[in-house]
Amino acid sequence: MSYFYKILKLINTLKDKKGIIKIVGLFLNEIYYLYWYLIHLIFNNLPFTNILSRINMFLIGKLFIKESHISSKFFPPVQFFPKLTVGKNVFINRFCTFGGEEDIILENNVILGPRVDIMSGTHDYSNPNQRAGKIGGKKIVIKKGSWICANCTILAGVTVGEGSVVAAGSVVTKDVPPNTIVAGVPAKVIKKL
Numbered sequence: 641m642s643y644f645y646k647i648l649k650l651i652n653t654l655k656d657k658k659g660i661i662k663i664v665g666l667f668l669n670e671i672y673y674l675y676w677y678l679i680h681l682i683f684n685n686l687p688f689t690n691i692l693s694r695i696n697m698f699l700i701g702k703l704f705i706k707e708s709h710i711s712s713k714f715f716p717p718v719q720f721f722p723k724l725t726v727g728k729n730v731f732i733n734r735f736c737t738f739g740g741e742e743d744i745i746l747e748n749n750v751i752l753g754p755r756v757d758i759m760s761g762t763h764d765y766s767n768p769n770q771r772a773g774k775i776g777g778k779k780i781v782i783k784k785g786s787w788i789c790a791n792c793t794i795l796a797g798v799t800v801g802e803g804s805v806v807a808a809g810s811v812v813t814k815d816v817p818p819n820t821i822v823a824g825v826p827a828k829v830i831k832k833l
Contacts, residue, residue: 741777753790
């Protein structure tokens, strides 16, 4: 059932101020999602050049990333996130996704390969009637000089140590020690650097 149908249904049953508040809330929710859709549509369809990439990162940093540095660059399309902090000389490749409820911090000189998912959100799964219950989250930090290879997933509460490498296709569920290579599902240390 669409939000607009719900709004029409609520208008028919208005009897007090609570109904009006619900309608306004639904309307604002729709505007919020439309805003994010338009921002991603605009920035992810600009032609890529080194200069445009830096301009895009600067504008995106001013518009809807918590903090960014103009020396960082990305290849569109990328799904950004309002609680994302991007350090100096960070490289974000195509089709990366950031999401969740808590901060995601990419320190200086971090490289993300294509299709990396970094998700700081999680759900309470203790209720047997609805396993994906209340939304929560934990901060994710990717320390300076780390390389997250293609198709990796970094989950809530993880810190990737300084100078570490996460091998392609890995799912990181626990902290990664500094200067190590991790690989697998779930990711495990395979080599000290």
